[in-house]
Amino acid sequence: MPSSAPTLPMSELPYADNLAADEAAAESGVTEPRPDACTVPRHVAVVMDGNGRWARQRYMPRFFGHKQGVDALVRAIDAFNARGVRYLTVFAFSSENWKRPTEEVSGLMSLVLVGVSKYLDKLAGDGVRIRIIGDRATVSDRLRQAWDEAERLTQSNDRITLVVAFNYGGRWDVVQACRRALAEGVAPDAVDEDWLSRHMALSFAPDPDLFIRTGGEMRMSNFLLWQAAYSELFFTECLWPDFGEAEIDAALTAFAQRDRRFGGIRPQQAAREDT
Numbered sequence: 128m129p130s131s132a133p134t135l136p137m138s139e140l141p142y143a144d145n146l147a148a149d150e151a152a153a154e155s156g157v158t159e160p161r162p163d164a165c166t167v168p169r170h171v172a173v174v175m176d177g178n179g180r181w182a183r184q185r186y187m188p189r190f191f192g193h194k195q196g197v198d199a200l201v202r203a204i205d206a207f208n209a210r211g212v213r214y215l216t217v218f219a220f221s222s223e224n225w226k227r228p229t230e231e232v233s234g235l236m237s238l239v240l241v242g243v244s245k246y247l248d249k250l251a252g253d254g255v256r257i258r259i260i261g262d263r264a265t266v267s268d269r270l271r272q273a274w275d276e277a278e279r280l281t282q283s284n285d286r287i288t289l290v291v292a293f294n295y296g297g298r299w300d301v302v303q304a305c306r307r308a309l310a311e312g313v314a315p316d317a318v319d320e321d322w323l324s325r326h327m328a329l330s331f332a333p334d335p336d337l338f339i340r341t342g343g344e345m346r347m348s349n350f351l352l353w354q355a356a357y358s359e360l361f362f363t364e365c366l367w368p369d370f371g372e373a374e375i376d377a378a379l380t381a382f383a384q385r386d387r388r389f390g391g392i393r394p395q396q397a398a399r400e401d402t
């Protein structure tokens with residue numbers, strides 16, 4: 128089992144001043160960007176790509192890469208937690224991953240079951256709250272029960288929320304929110320961006336500030352299409368099983384240097400240009 132990264136007391140987290148406001152905003156479903164926010168992202172989303180190539184480089188089957196990927200994920204949770212990130216959302220299985228060979232799909236499913244039983248107690252003890260997003264209707268009963276158990280056991284934790292996107296797709300998310308509007312008979316005028324945000328799978332979290340993809344590809348692959356509208360994007364060649372503290376720090380450093388304007392301009396810039 129990987130060693131836990133040191134964790135700061137809550138009051139010393141880089142984000143301590145913003146935590147109460149973040150939680151209140153998330154609870155109320157308001158996910159407005161805060162341009163003046165601290166430079167540690169509240170919410171990081173990750174496409175954990177490159178497990179297959181990592182295994183191939185070692186003449187091993189793809190499953191071996193996914194197995195290493197689970198350990199890399201546990202290390203990443205520790206590291207993001209220690210740096211004050213409040214939400215970590217990872218793409219573990221996409222709506223499109225069913226197209227992979229049956230053997231790989233069932234390998235991934237069993238890996239999740241093994242991963243949950245191996246690491247749930249550790250994560251629960253570290254204060255990690257686990258939430259699952261995605262279509263649960265088409266996964267096995269065993270997997271559904273494992274997710275339910277992970278959510279139930281960790282529901283009172285409040286250090287970092289790990290959101291596992293499983294059988295998830297950004298387009299699925301928009302469609303399921305629209306279907307709920309229709310099913311509830313909501314008037315068309317009442318469906319606006321706030322309403323939709325409150326009915327999307329990540330309604331309990333602020334939008335991701337930083338969107339990371341490992342493995343060298345530069346695309347979003349149907350992950351959090353709605354929520355990542357103003358996320359800062361960070362792409363790295365590093366393959367997911369190798370994504371460790373140095374790579375996390377590189378991503379957080381790049382994020383801290385970004386100028387987030389959310390479609391507006393800085394007040395200082397406006398004042399300068401007015402004179």
Ligand code: FPP
Pocket residue numbers: 175176177178179180181193196197200218219220224238239242243291342
């Ligand atoms: C992409 O690499 C990775 C995946 C499709 C699976 C990621 C899943 C995990 C790391 C396991 C998550 C487990 C839990 C318990 C949440 P790829 O196969 O596309 O790699 P390649 O691009 O090199 O072929």
